[in-house]
Amino acid sequence: MSFINDFLSLIFPRNCEACLDVLYKHEQFMCNKCLINLPNSVNQHKSKINLIFAGRIPVKNTFCLYVFLKDGKVQKLLHSIKYQEQNELAEFIGNQFALKFKNDLNDLDCIIPIPLHAKKLKQRGFNQSEIFAKGISKQSNLPIISNNLIRETNTRTQTKKRKYERWQNVEGVFSLTNPNELINKHVLLVDDVITTGATIEAAWQHLKAVEGIKITIGSIAYAAKT
Numbered sequence: 318m319s320f321i322n323d324f325l326s327l328i329f330p331r332n333c334e335a336c337l338d339v340l341y342k343h344e345q346f347m348c349n350k351c352l353i354n355l356p357n358s359v360n361q362h363k364s365k366i367n368l369i370f371a372g373r374i375p376v377k378n379t380f381c382l383y384v385f386l387k388d389g390k391v392q393k394l395l396h397s398i399k400y401q402e403q404n405e406l407a408e409f410i411g412n413q414f415a416l417k418f419k420n421d422l423n424d425l426d427c428i429i430p431i432p433l434h435a436k437k438l439k440q441r442g443f444n445q446s447e448i449f450a451k452g453i454s455k456q457s458n459l460p461i462i463s464n465n466l467i468r469e470t471n472t473r474t475q476t477k478k479r480k481y482e483r484w485q486n487v488e489g490v491f492s493l494t495n496p497n498e499l500i501n502k503h504v505l506l507v508d509d510v511i512t513t514g515a516t517i518e519a520a521w522q523h524l525k526a527v528e529g530i531k532i533t534i535g536s537i538a539y540a541a542k543t
């Protein structure tokens with residue numbers, strides 16, 4: 318079988334999803350160099366990452382696996398996940414996330430992926446944050462709750478709304494189908510990329526009403542401003 322695999326990789330070389338180098342046969346999705354080097358850039362941005370939600374959401378922690386720089390390797394990864402339906406890659410990255418933050422995840426009860434608008438979900442056919450969450454779940458055994466926090470497309474006209482509602486409409490309107498399920502739970506809220514944190518903040522407007530809820534944020538990447 319090894320002979321066949323060698324032969325196949327000669328004809329159909331697989332490439333690293335981040336740097337495009339040809340993969341060795343024992344490598345999956347990403348080359349070892351990228352696996353080791355990409356997360357290191359997060360350390361330089363740790364203080365900025367910690368500040369994203371300061372004064373807005375009382376987060377317990379914020380964990381981002383990679384830093385997204387324009388035209389960089391992480392952008393390539395995210396593009397593959399979002400537009401090329403690389404679901405196995407998204408799950409693999411979820412695995413990497415759970416391995417890297419293994420000790421920090423002990424205190425958590427469940428994972429909630431940020432949902433897509435129903436319309437967008439229909440267009441794309443999958444929610445990349447949910448598949449990323451699946452990878453985290455498989456590695457950490459934390460259950461995923463994906464039918465509680467939902468996101469609605471708001472069709473009411475912008476002009477009739479008050480300022481807060483208008484702001485909220487930018488990220489869509491979230492709601493909880495079963496708030497009681499989350500009482501006293503420490504939730505890992507996951508999104509693919511964190512930029513301004515506005516989406517998470519919009520979701521928090523609903524989650525914060527749940528008694529005793531605690532939030533930790535997880536994402537594939539933090540989009541650093543350059």
Ligand SMILES: [Zn+2]
Binds near residue numbers: 347
């Ligand atoms: Zn690579």
